[in-house]
Amino acid sequence: MSPAIFSDQYGRYKRKLRISVTDRCNFKCMYCMPEHPEWIKKKDLLDFEALYLFCEFMVQNGIQKIRITGGEPLMRQGVVHFVRDLQKLRSIGLKRISMTTNAHYLAKYAYDLKQAGLDDLNISLDSLDAQQFLKLTKKSIEPVLQGIQAAQLVGLPFKINTVLMKGKNDDQILPLVNWAKAHSIPLRFIEFMPLDGDALWHNHDVVTEQEILSVLATQFDLRELKQEHEPARLYRLNDEYDIGIISTISHSFCGECDRIRLTAQGELYNCLFAPQGLMLKPLLDQIVAEKNTDLRQTLQRTIHEKISAYIWHKAKGFHSLNKQPRKISMHTLGG
Numbered sequence: 001m002s003p004a005i006f007s008d009q010y011g012r013y014k015r016k017l018r019i020s021v022t023d024r025c026n027f028k029c030m031y032c033m034p035e036h037p038e039w040i041k042k043k044d045l046l047d048f049e050a051l052y053l054f055c056e057f058m059v060q061n062g063i064q065k066i067r068i069t070g071g072e073p074l075m076r077q078g079v080v081h082f083v084r085d086l087q088k089l090r091s092i093g094l095k096r097i098s099m100t101t102n103a104h105y106l107a108k109y110a111y112d113l114k115q116a117g118l119d120d121l122n123i124s125l126d127s128l129d130a131q132q133f134l135k136l137t138k139k140s141i142e143p144v145l146q147g148i149q150a151a152q153l154v155g156l157p158f159k160i161n162t163v164l165m166k167g168k169n170d171d172q173i174l175p176l177v178n179w180a181k182a183h184s185i186p187l188r189f190i191e192f193m194p195l196d197g198d199a200l201w202h203n204h205d206v207v208t209e210q211e212i213l214s215v216l217a218t219q220f221d222l223r224e225l226k227q228e229h230e231p232a233r234l235y236r237l238n239d240e241y242d243i244g245i246i247s248t249i250s251h252s253f254c255g256e257c258d259r260i261r262l263t264a265q266g267e268l269y270n271c272l273f274a275p276q277g278l279m280l281k282p283l284l285d286q287i288v289a290e291k292n293t294d295l296r297q298t299l300q301r302t303i304h305e306k307i308s309a310y311i312w313h314k315a316k317g318f319h320s321l322n323k324q325p326r327k328i329s330m331h332t333l334g335g
C-alpha cells in the first residue's frame, strides 16, 4: 500500500473522512442534543476555504470518501456550494461525497445537492409515529417525509438511519422495516451510543442487535449476510429485503475502522470516543493566508507530521477506551 495513506498503529488505513460543517441543529434529538446547547461562535467555525484545503490535503493522503455532517449540515449557509467545490477532488482520488441529514430542509435543497454532485445521503428517521417523532426530536415529522420524497424525486440515493432507545421508540422496529421494505428504501438500525449531549446514556437504554433480531424474527426469516467493509451487519429478510444493524455497543466494528472526523471548529478526532482531538484550525488558517510557496510548503509538512502522529496513536477500539465523560457530544463531533 502507498506510504501516503494515513494509518494507525493497528494497521488500519484511513479512507473515510467525516466533516462537521456546523454544530447547530433545529432538532433536539434526546440521544444527541444537550438540553442547553452552547453553540460554537461563528468566528470559531472553520471557513469553507480552510475546510476545502484540509479535504484536498486528506484526499492527497488516501481519503476516498467524504461525508458532510453536523449538527444539521443543511443549516450551514454555503454547504451546497462546498459540495460543488469538492468535485475538483475527484481527479485526485475522491470517490464519494455523501451527507447525513435530518431531512427537515431537504425538500428545499435536494435538487441543488444533486446538481452539485452529491452522491448520496443518510437520512435520520427514528419513528413513523408523528407524536413519538415530535417527542424524540421536538420537531414535526412532516417536513422530513417531504424531504425523503424530494430525494426520491430528484434521484438522490439515500439510506435511513434509526437510533433505537429502550422504551422510547423500540416499538418502531417492525413499522419502520415494513415501511422501508414497501418503498425499497435501505434501512439501518444504530445502537444508542454514549455520546448524548447531557451524558445521560445508560447501558439499559440500548436496544441491542440481538434484541432487534428477536423482534424481526417474529415476522421474518432472517439470514446473516457476509459483512463487507461497512460497519453495519447485514441481514436478509424473507430472502427479499436487507437491513443493516450498527452495533457499536454489543459488537464493535473498531477492528476495521477506516474513519477519521473533523469538527466544525477544525479539530480532528481519530475516533468517536477519543478522549482528545487535534486542533488544526490555526494551522489551516495560516496555510490559507500564506502566499509564499516555500513557507506554505513548510506549514504543509508541519500539518502532515501532526496529523500523521495523531492518527497513528488511535486507540484499538471503543471497548479499550476508558470512557471519561467528555465535553464533546455527537452534535459537535459529527455522527
Ligand code: SAM
Pocket: 025, 031, 032, 069, 070, 071, 072, 073, 100, 101, 102, 122, 123, 124, 161, 162, 163, 190, 191, 192, 193, 194, 195, 196, 330, 331, 334, 335
Ligand atoms: N443532523 C444530522 C442527522 O441527524 O442526520 C447529522 C448529524 S447527527 C449527529 C448524525 C447521526 O448521528 C444521526 O444518524 C444520529 O442519529 C446519530 N447519533 C446522534 N447521537 C447518537 C447517539 N448517542 N448514538 C448513536 N447515534 C447517534
Ligand code: SF4
Pocket: 025, 026, 027, 028, 029, 032, 033, 070, 071, 072, 102, 124, 330, 331
Ligand atoms: Fe440534530 Fe442530528 Fe443531533 Fe438530531 S441527531 S439533534 S438532527 S444533530
